Amino acid sequence: MSNPVTDPSEPAEPGVADPAASPDDVSSVEDEVVAELEESLEETEENDLFPYQAIVLTSFGGPEGPEEVMPFLRRVTGGRGIPDERLEEVAEHYYQFGGKSPINDQNRALIEAIRAELERRELPVPVLFGNRNSEPFLADAFREAAAEGMTRLLSITTSAYSCYSSCRQYREDIAAAQEELLAEGHEVHVDKVRQYWNHPGFSATNARIVTEAVRQRMEAGEGDADAGPGRAAPHLVFVTHSLPDSMDDTSGPGDEEGNLYSTQHTELAAAITAEVRATLGVEVEHDLTYCSRSGPPSQPWLEPDVNDHLRELASRGVRDVVLAPIGFVSDHMEVVFDLDTEAAETAQELGMDLLRVPTVGTDTEFVMGLVDLAMERATQAREEEVELPTWPGDAPRPAVCLPGCCPNLRQAKPAACGSD
Numbered sequence: 001m002s003n004p005v006t007d008p009s010e011p012a013e014p015g016v017a018d019p020a021a022s023p024d025d026v027s028s029v030e031d032e033v034v035a036e037l038e039e040s041l042e043e044t045e046e047n048d049l050f051p052y053q054a055i056v057l058t059s060f061g062g063p064e065g066p067e068e069v070m071p072f073l074r075r076v077t078g079g080r081g082i083p084d085e086r087l088e089e090v091a092e093h094y095y096q097f098g099g100k101s102p103i104n105d106q107n108r109a110l111i112e113a114i115r116a117e118l119e120r121r122e123l124p125v126p127v128l129f130g131n132r133n134s135e136p137f138l139a140d141a142f143r144e145a146a147a148e149g150m151t152r153l154l155s156i157t158t159s160a161y162s163c164y165s166s167c168r169q170y171r172e173d174i175a176a177a178q179e180e181l182l183a184e185g186h187e188v189h190v191d192k193v194r195q196y197w198n199h200p201g202f203s204a205t206n207a208r209i210v211t212e213a214v215r216q217r218m219e220a221g222e223g224d225a226d227a228g229p230g231r232a233a234p235h236l237v238f239v240t241h242s243l244p245d246s247m248d249d250t251s252g253p254g255d256e257e258g259n260l261y262s263t264q265h266t267e268l269a270a271a272i273t274a275e276v277r278a279t280l281g282v283e284v285e286h287d288l289t290y291c292s293r294s295g296p297p298s299q300p301w302l303e304p305d306v307n308d309h310l311r312e313l314a315s316r317g318v319r320d321v322v323l324a325p326i327g328f329v330s331d332h333m334e335v336v337f338d339l340d341t342e343a344a345e346t347a348q349e350l351g352m353d354l355l356r357v358p359t360v361g362t363d364t365e366f367v368m369g370l371v372d373l374a375m376e377r378a379t380q381a382r383e384e385e386v387e388l389p390t391w392p393g394d395a396p397r398p399a400v401c402l403p404g405c406c407p408n409l410r411q412a413k414p415a416a417c418g419s420d
């Protein structure tokens with residue numbers, strides 16, 4: 001694919017005709033224009049992200065000041081029956097942090113890291129930022145691309161698993177933003193990378209940082225007076241965002257298998273635990289728990305809640321816990337409030353030692369994995385052979401979602417990046 005002669009940092013300017021050309025010279029002007037267009041097309045074709053002209057980091061969004069908190073929460077919950085009390089409670093979480101969610105700054109840092117990795121691989125493709133629920137919105141990103149004459153974009157989302165909230169809802173918002181652009185006279189095609197819960201860039205990075213945390217805990221424990229040579233390894237508690245049972249039941253390919261969201265987390269938690277055991281040569285127990293439940297109490301959500309589970313572990317005499325937030329890509333509000341504030345308080349009340357593992361954030365191995373995923377998707381778009389690395393298991397999620405998967409249980413809406 002690569003041609004060392006062309007410098008990708010100097011894009012051709014298609015359509016710029018020689019102003020000195022005389023009107024009789026029409027055919028030579030046309031020849032020139034055609035030649036320039038072909039040259040620019042070749043340049044794009046030479047890079048391994050062809051046919052994509054830009055990457056759009058696609059995320060949830062969050063408020064960046066106190067005045068943005070309530071409009072953000074109303075946008076997120078619009079017509080979804082989240083009780084007012086819950087909204088006020090969540091608003092308080094944001095106010096405790098000055099009304100500013102950490103998520104946008106983290107995504108800007110991730111974009112910088114992706115840009116640096118693209119540059120290292122000599123892939124001259126810009127990275128834009130588009131959120132579902134706060135500025136810069138997805139439509140802003142698409143508009144920016146359209147203004148540059150771009151028509152083919154690749155979305156990388158900041159959610160790794162399969163369910164309505166973390167996959168189809170993103171696809172619906174991409175479709176709505178495309179619709180908005182179409183009304184302004186611009187057609188943009190958008191594909192997305194596969195859900196990457198079992199792409200090694202995400203899963204193996206989590207395994208590495210969880211192993212590091214357990215190792216650190218055990219080394220710290222060696223100095224303890226009551227930590228004899230037979231001291232057990234810490235208990236591993238994995239945590240992810242809770243969902244209504246109905247959303248978990250219908251997560252997956254739409255073939256009535258369902259429960260893909262909880263299954264993916266269960267499999268990854270078990271695989272990481274096995275990796276910790278093998279690497280450190282210790283017996284370690286683990287559980288999967290959930291946080292950030294919302295919705296009315298009458299509605300069943302995935303359990304156990306992380307706080308309830310810490311209480312249960314304490315009652316069984318467990319004192320040493322490593323908490324691994326594998327459900328989250330960065331340290332956003334759910335992590336800094338629900339885990340670092342709330343669960344940390346619970347642990348303190350219980351006299352437990354709780355060490356929270358970092359999220360993948362801007363870890364180099366994770367960032368390289370995202371760029372690998374983008375190149376993989378481009379290879380598929382070119383209909384070339386491609387390997388799809390997975391761990392655990394050997395079943396990559398399809399980059400083009402199957403009809404009916406992870407359905408919207410309230411209201412069917414158009415969704416991008418799928419075959420339905």
Ligand SMILES: CC1=C(CCC(=O)O)c2cc3nc(cc4[nH]c(cc5[nH]c(cc1n2)c(C)c5CCC(=O)O)c(CCC(=O)O)c4C)C(CCC(=O)O)=C3C
Binds near residue numbers: 242
């Ligand atoms: C699976 C999942 C992810 C992970 C995948 C992904 O990353 O997308 C995620 C991420 C996030 N969720 C976030 C914020 C919120 N989620 C809410 C509500 C809900 N989330 C749900 C699920 C998920 N959510 C569900 C089933 C609901 C209730 C019903 C509904 O509304 O569909 C509400 C409403 C109030 C409340 O009920 O808590 C808020 C404010 C933020 C921003 C944080 C920040 O600002 O740093 C982020 C990254």
Ligand SMILES: [Fe+2]
């Ligand atoms: Fe959420």
